[in-house]
Ligand code: SF4
């Protein structure tokens with residue numbers, strides 16, 4: 704296949720970026736999207752040009768680092784997969800593909816396609832944990848009965864990989880889906896109830912401090928989330944927050 708690429712190039716956080724055109728020949732459908740970018744970079748390096756910086760690590764849909772906006776959609780045209788799981792068979796000969804970094808004030812561009820998503824780390828640090836006594840008297844988690852329905856919902860919420868696609872998909876750059884997944888994975892379990900009120904207040908406060916917008920209720924985040932995180936989690940976080948605020 705012959706593919707025309709339009710890729711965001713930006714030298715560093717303080718430089719102005721622009722779209723640069725590249726043409727690639729001999730692209731096979733079985734190549735992954737990131738392999739296609741690897742080939743482009745090898746070509747750029749062989750010509751003495753600066754390769755395109757993009758984030759990736761596991762290339763298995765686990766780490767959440769391969770966050771690219773492809774033809775205006777976070778993680779590209781296919782549903783429930785990350786960029787590293789996307790293959791070139793999703794495109795056809797002669798296609799033009801526009802590749803940009805995730806766009807949000809809280810995710811500043813570091814270079815080319817790489818954004819700084821440490822805002823998510825700070826939200827996690829504000830409450831994404833439980834405090835347990837590790838003095839040797841820790842109760843085995845399996846000895847605490849948990850309703851199957853709640854265990855499943857907590858597990859599904861914990862599937863969030865912190866990729867940021869929900870933020871990139873939202874016209875308000877809201878981080879509600881991410882934050883609510885992190886709140887829910889603990890709120891649904893007895894071990895997480897002890898600090899639940901404090902957790903939701905701290906995480907929501909940090910989310911606001913980072914400059915993420917409010918929920919638009921349009922559901923774009925749920926559509927673009929590669930892990931199928933449900934909007935139900937946002938409703939749960941709102942209930943948790945209201946309950947915590949009333950409690951004081
Ligand atoms: S909720 Fe989905 S889209 Fe948002 S960070 Fe988690 S996995 Fe990514």
Ligand code: FES
Pocket residue numbers: 758759760761762763764765766767768769785786787788
């Ligand atoms: S590189 Fe880890 S999820 Fe894509």
